[in-house]
Amino acid sequence: MVNFKKFSFGLSSIDYQGHIISSLGIEMDPSKVKVVLEWPTPLNAKDVCGFIRLTGYYCLFIKDYGKIA
Numbered sequence: 001m002v003n004f005k006k007f008s009f010g011l012s013s014i015d016y017q018g019h020i021i022s023s024l025g026i027e028m029d030p031s032k033v034k035v036v037l038e039w040p041t042p043l044n045a046k047d048v049c050g051f052i053r054l055t056g057y058y059c060l061f062i063k064d065y066g067k068i069a
Contacts, residue, residue, distance in 0.1 A: 028061050 008014065013022035020027045036055055042048040052069055059065035 028058060032058075 013020055015029065018029045018032055020029055036058070039051060039054065040047075042051050055065075055069070059069075062068065
């Protein structure tokens with residue numbers, strides 16, 4: 001049986017597992033970006049490692065992520 005509550009037709013973009021998918025491609029969900037922007041400034045090596053782990057996945061979306069990190 002088909003569950004029509006799970007279907008959406010004619011949308012210009014959809015939110016899927018933390019990503020926004022549209023005709024422009026796959027983008028980061030703004031709510032996920034907000035978490036990164038609000039992360040406290042790392043004060044020691046342990047904090048830096050935690051931040052790199054948090055942001056590592058987003059290297060797919062950020063040009064020159066390796067240089068920035």
